[in-house]
Amino acid sequence: MNNLQEVWSKRFNHYMTEVQKYMRFVFTGHLALVLVFVIGAVGYQYSEWLKVVSDTFPAEWIVAIVAGVILALSRPVTLLRQPDQVYLLPLESSMMRYFKKALTYTFWSQLGLPAVVYIAAIPLLNTVTELSSTQIWIGIIFILLLKYVNVQIEFNYRYSNRGANTVVDRIVRAVLSILTIYFVLNWNIALAVILIVLLIAYNTALQKKVKTLPIPYEHFVNLEQNRMMGFYRFANYFTDVPHLTGSIRRRGWLNFVYNLVPFGKKNTQSYLVFRTFIRTDDHFYLWVRLTAIIGVVALIVNIPIVTWVITGALAFATTLQLKYALLSSSDFRMDRLYPVKENQRKDAVQKLLRLFMLVQAFIVLFCSIGQPLFFVPAIIVLVLSEITFKFSKDPSNNDFSY
Amino acid sequence: MALLQLTNVTGGYTRKPVIKDLTFSIEQGELVGLIGLNGAGKSTTIKHIIGTLLPQKGEIRLDGVTLNEDIDQYRSSFSYIPETPVLYDELTLKEHLELTAMAYNIDEKTLAQRSEQLLKEFRMEKRLNWFPSHFSKGMRQKVMIMCAFLVNPKLYIIDEPFVGLDPLGIQSLLDQMDEKKKDGASILMSTHILSTAEKHCDRIILLHEGQVRAQGTMNDLRRSFNMPNATLDDLYIAMTKEQDNE
Numbered sequence: 001m002n003n004l005q006e007v008w009s010k011r012f013n014h015y016m017t018e019v020q021k022y023m024r025f026v027f028t029g030h031l032a033l034v035l036v037f038v039i040g041a042v043g044y045q046y047s048e049w050l051k052v053v054s055d056t057f058p059a060e061w062i063v064a065i066v067a068g069v070i071l072a073l074s075r076p077v078t079l080l081r082q083p084d085q086v087y088l089l090p091l092e093s094s095m096m097r098y099f100k101k102a103l104t105y106t107f108w109s110q111l112g113l114p115a116v117v118y119i120a121a122i123p124l125l126n127t128v129t130e131l132s133s134t135q136i137w138i139g140i141i142f143i144l145l146l147k148y149v150n151v152q153i154e155f156n157y158r159y160s161n162r163g164a165n166t167v168v169d170r171i172v173r174a175v176l177s178i179l180t181i182y183f184v185l186n187w188n189i190a191l192a193v194i195l196i197v198l199l200i201a202y203n204t205a206l207q208k209k210v211k212t213l214p215i216p217y218e219h220f221v222n223l224e225q226n227r228m229m230g231f232y233r234f235a236n237y238f239t240d241v242p243h244l245t246g247s248i249r250r251r252g253w254l255n256f257v258y259n260l261v262p263f264g265k266k267n268t269q270s271y272l273v274f275r276t277f278i279r280t281d282d283h284f285y286l287w288v289r290l291t292a293i294i295g296v297v298a299l300i301v302n303i304p305i306v307t308w309v310i311t312g313a314l315a316f317a318t319t320l321q322l323k324y325a326l327l328s329s330s331d332f333r334m335d336r337l338y339p340v341k342e343n344q345r346k347d348a349v350q351k352l353l354r355l356f357m358l359v360q361a362f363i364v365l366f367c368s369i370g371q372p373l374f375f376v377p378a379i380i381v382l383v384l385s386e387i388t389f390k391f392s393k394d395p396s397n398n399d400f401s402y
Numbered sequence: 403m404a405l406l407q408l409t410n411v412t413g414g415y416t417r418k419p420v421i422k423d424l425t426f427s428i429e430q431g432e433l434v435g436l437i438g439l440n441g442a443g444k445s446t447t448i449k450h451i452i453g454t455l456l457p458q459k460g461e462i463r464l465d466g467v468t469l470n471e472d473i474d475q476y477r478s479s480f481s482y483i484p485e486t487p488v489l490y491d492e493l494t495l496k497e498h499l500e501l502t503a504m505a506y507n508i509d510e511k512t513l514a515q516r517s518e519q520l521l522k523e524f525r526m527e528k529r530l531n532w533f534p535s536h537f538s539k540g541m542r543q544k545v546m547i548m549c550a551f552l553v554n555p556k557l558y559i560i561d562e563p564f565v566g567l568d569p570l571g572i573q574s575l576l577d578q579m580d581e582k583k584k585d586g587a588s589i590l591m592s593t594h595i596l597s598t599a600e601k602h603c604d605r606i607i608l609l610h611e612g613q614v615r616a617q618g619t620m621n622d623l624r625r626s627f628n629m630p631n632a633t634l635d636d637l638y639i640a641m642t643k644e645q646d647n648e
Contacts, residue, residue, distance in 0.1 A: 248492050248533060268504040271497075272490065279492040334488055334549070337452055338505035339477035 004094055008101045011079040022235035033313055034293065050127050059128040060185040063121045067143060068178030070114045072170050074150040075227070076158065077106045078220050085217040095215055099155070107151045111144065118143050125185065135187055142184045142192060146177050149199045156206035163219030173199070236282055236325075247281045254278050260355070268340050269348035273326055277352055283325050290318045291360045298367040298377050307377055311364060315381040318360065319388040322353060328395035346396065350389060357385040403466065405430050405588045406451065406557055411460035413450050419458060420446040421612040428557070428588050433579065435599040436592040437634070438609035439642060444592040445485060447609065448561050451590070452482050465556055478506060481550040485561040487542035489534040495545055496530040502549040513552070520548040523574050539566040551578055558582065560591040564598065576602060600634040608641055615641055 026032075079102065088095065118140060125136050150173055157169040176195055183192040232241045257278060261270045277283045294314045301307045326349045335345070365378035404427035414420035421443040428434050438444050449455040451462060453469045453476065461468060465479045493501065503513040521527045524544045534542060543566050550558060558579070564572050579589055579602070593599050599606065600620060607617040616626050624630055627637050 248535065250533075263500070263504060263510055265504055265507045268501065271501055271504055272493070275497065276490070276492050332454065332484075332488060333490070334482075335501075335505065336454065337477060337482060339474045339507075340505055 004091060004098045005101065008079070008098050012101075012105065015079055019231070022231070022241070026235060033310075037310065047123075050123055053124070053127060055128060057128050059121070059124050060182055063118065063125065064178045064181040064185060067114050067117050067121075067181055069174050070117060071143070071146050071150050071177045072174035074106070074110060074147070074154040074173075075223065076103060076151065076155040076220075077109065077227070078102045078224055080217065080220045080224050082221055082225075085221065088217075092215060103151055103155055106155075107148055110151065111147050114143050114147060115140065129185065131185065131187065139181065139184050142180060142196075145196060146180060146199075149196065149203060150177065153199065153203045153206060156203060156210050158219060158223075159216060160206050160209040160213060162216040163223070172202075233282060248279050249281060251278055251284070257355075265340065266344070267348075268338060269335065269344040270351055272335060273345070273348040273352050277322070277326065277356075283322060286321060286325070287318060287356055287360070290314050291363055294360065294377075294381070295363050295367040298364050298371070302371070304372055304376070307368070307371070308380055311377040312380050312384050315357065315360065315384045316388050319353060319357065319385040320392055322356075323349060323389060323392060324395050326352070346394065353385065353389060357381060360385075404428060404463075405465055406590065407461075407463045408447075408451070409461045409463075411447075411450060411457045411462060413455055413457040413459070414446060415455070417458075419612065421450070424460070424612075424614060426607050426614060426617055428590055430556075430588055431583055431586050432604045433583055433589045433591065433602060435603035435606045436590060436609060437594075437596065437599060437606055437638065438592075442609045443612040444609055445561060446612075448482075448559055448590075448592060451559060452480065453477070479555055480557040480559055481506075481553040481555045483543075483546045483550045483558070483560045483563060485565070487539070487546045489537075489542055489545055491534055494531050494533055495526060498545055498549055499552055502552055506553045506555075508552070508554075516552050516554070517548070520551055523578065524548060524571065540568055540571055543567055544571060547575055547578070551582070554582075554587075556587055558587060558589040558591075560589065562593055563591060564593060564595050572598075596634040596638055606634065608638070610641060 076099075078099065122136055125131060126133070153173060154166075154169065158166060161169075176199055180192045180195040183189070183195070235241050258271075258274055261267050261274055277287075294311050297310045297314075298307055301310070327346065361378040361381040364381055365375065368374040368377050406428040408424050408426055411424040412419045412422050424447060426434075436444050436447065446455065450457055451464070456469075464476050467475050469476045489498065490501075499513065499517045502508075503510075503517075508516075521530070524547065526541065526544055526548070529537070529541070534545065537545065543563075547563070550560075563575055567575065576598075579591075583589065591599070591603070605617065605619055606623060608615045608623070616623055618626070620634065623634075623637055624632050627640055629636060629640060632640070
């Protein structure tokens with residue numbers, strides 16, 4: 001059956017274009033800036049710490065636990081879709097070829113994280129343990145092996161249990177993976193190999209069960225949808241992802257804020273915008289996150305110019321992203337028919353942003369106390385936010401059709 | 403003067419028109435049914451009337467004004483119940499009513515009176531503080547209906563109102579429509595439920611391939627199809643067959 005491989009490659013290409021489309025926005029956004037800053041700071045702290053770390057530091061255990069837990073999280077990427085439950089049904093018996101491709105991709109795409117974690121730990125292992133460099137590098141081979149087995153097992157377990165009790169399987173694999181790495185790092189290769197054989201036996205047992213069962217489409221499709229939703233949510237912080245509805249929470253403790261919007265025709269859009277912002281997780285947590293980052297930066301960075309630049313960049317990002325999130329929408333909403341002034345929505349968003357950027361400024365002010373020129377970051381937040389709102393493009397969709 | 407007057411309206415989503423040269427009117431206190439097959443142009447017609455699509459040619463007058471002449475008056479004159487309920491996930495039922503009241507300049511006292519009566523009629527009193535994610539399709543539809551009737555406008559535009567409603571809900575909606583008609587409001591309703599349309603509509607507009615095929619009272623239609631004693635179902639089928647033979 002050639003066409004199943006074709007189905008996979010078509011989906012894979014489509015998936016890659018989709019991911020690339022949004023990742024472009026992610027890495028040109030403020031995240032890149034924050035990442036560079038964080039990686040630089042953490043790397044510097046790490047190298048300083050290595051100079052003073054004591055020989056009794058339990059590096060083997062810590063590396064084993066972190067890498068082992070990450071290895072156990074091997075959710076299969078199947079790229080299955082809702083209609084497959086109907087259209088691929090007749091191909092049930094040859095679907096294993098499709099899944100083989102899917103699992104190969106899952107393996108390679110998820111290998112990076114545990115490998116990077118392990119490689120980052122190499123300087124620590126060199127300093128603290130007695131292992132030779134060759135021995136440490138052999139550890140990488142075990143990471144590779146473990147990842148491969150973990151991916152296979154997680155898929156077969158989900159398949160044979162129809163997606164139920166996955167936590168049990170993950171805990172078992174995490175423990176076995178942690179112990180394997182621990183034994184490797186103590187140069188007890190025999191025990192490590194035994195554990196790997198144990199994992200392979202576990203996988204074989206599951207595989208036998210898989211052969212007797214039909215494909216649990218429902219579970220895999222759900223898994224896939226959740227994964228893509230997670231990705232779109234993430235991408236939505238940086239750009240407008242169409243038709244994405246975030247989860248809603250009441251957040252009753254913020255109800256008092258609504259008192260700022262009294263009943264009346266001229267407040268119609270404010271009534272809506274205030275509730276949309278506070279209750280939509282995506283919007284609200286965006287503000288919380290960026291505000292928290294600014295606060296932490298103001299608190300710990302002692303070089304004023306660095307604080308100012310980062311504060312400015314993040315205040316700019318907060319304003320711009322919230323303006324986008326609240327003003328642009330291609331979907332039809334009832335308020336498009338309301339007999340209220342066209343610019344009421346924009347004014348309402350501005351009012352909301354002024355309020356929440358003022359709160360952000362206060363938090364920064366509080367965090368900067370004790371620093372030289374402690375009031376500057378707060379002023380930067382207010383001024384930059386105002387300028388950003390005024391001079392950025394108006395994303396509202398004036399095209400009436402829907 | 404007719405409350406709603408469409409004159410030679412041509413329009414659609416792209417340059418290629420979906421509705422062609424539509425001319426019809428709705429008088430005050432009239433319930434008019436807009437009937438047609440899937441894709442005949444019912445929803446497109448409605449989108450032009452509510453102003454989310456603008457006509458390529460022709461003119462739509464509501465209570466004497468076009469959308470361009472006085473957008474506030476135009477929009478205040480109607481309320482709209484879409485085919486699929488469009489709710490705000492982040493607003494409770496109570497807040498949907500409040501938001502609508504604010505937009506249409508209804509004071510809090512009137513809001514309280516009207517919503518109490520509507521909530522009772524549609525048996526939704528106990529769900530005032532619920533978010534729409536907990537509502538069934540029918541309940542979502544009821545929220546839309548309550549918001550529309552809260553406004554008390556001159557014209558109600560209702561797209562496929564009976565889909566998803568339980569029998570009690572349908573009865574409540576019909577009762578509300580009757581009551582508003584008695585008060586002098588007009589209603590334009592598109593539907594596939596022909597028996598209900600035949601029973602309740604004062605006049606019927608038969609839409610086919612974007613054009614008005616026939617319009618008038620049931621008796622007018624029977625005469626124009628030459629089918630005395632025919633039901634609306636019979637006429638509807640006759641219309642589609644006639645077009646197939648052409």
